[in-house]
Amino acid sequence: MPGEPASGFHDHRPWDMPMEGARRAALERFGPRRWPWWMLDTVRLREQPAEPEHIDALAEINLPDPDGRPVRLRDLWRDGPAVIVWLRQFGCPFCRAYSVELNRMRDRFTAAGARIVLVGQGTPEDAARFRRHVRIGLPVLTDRDRVTYLWAGTKLATLDELIGPLVFGRGLLRMARQGVFIGRNTADEAQLGGSIVVTRNGRVSFSHISTDASDVASPAELLAAIGAIEPAHPSHVDRTRESADQAQGLV
DSSP, rough: OOSSSSSSTTOOOOSOOHHHHHHHHHHHHHSSSSSOOTTTTTSSSSSOOOOOHHHHHHHHOEEOOTTTTTEGGGGSSSOOOOOEEOOOTTTTTHHHHHHHHHHHHHHHHHTTEEEEEEEESSSSHHHHHHHHHOOOOOEEETTOOOOHHHHHHHOOOOHHHHHHHHHHHHHHHHHHTOOOOOOOOOOOOBBBOOOEOTTTSOEEEEEESSSSSSOOOOHHHHHHHTTSOOOGGGGGGGHHHHHHHHHHHHH
């Protein structure tokens, strides 16, 4: 596959527009330059992920939880740092294995004073089914229009970034390690994900935007990013030091 980025992809400007405009922008961003469905709707030219920015645009977005209740994203980091993880789609074996891995570490994120939330394409019903099938307790929100995927700077995969030999091998290994299986696709197969850490004062202190289907930030990286945040007040010092020690133990 060609190694050049898709034209215009790096025109990732902070938007200041009504949500309808943001939805149109997401549709335009994730719609064109595709191969046919039998090539999994992958893009023709390799893209580069963009850096997430302008947190205020993300903060006011509401996404539904599995019960259909809206969650304002600003509230996720109101009381402490938040880890937001964008999944490819709910049937993805990498997403399932990664979600199980993060779920097993959720007590460490809680001890570090951080909330961790997953975001996936699809409907609240898809999210509820996903949580049941992979048996996780982590909160899952849904972004059917992919407005937050646009904000985060996520990319669409080429065919080799989705099912290349190395990516395919990593998928089999992670499925075996976490005891999960591939599920039914509920959304755009070529969509890739990413993750960010947002501080209590609304600053993106860490971001990892996936370059292929197997590329995710490890729990150790996320915990280390949380541990590196300057405490908002003295009561957080012990928890921050503990999260950094735990992260070192995971590497």
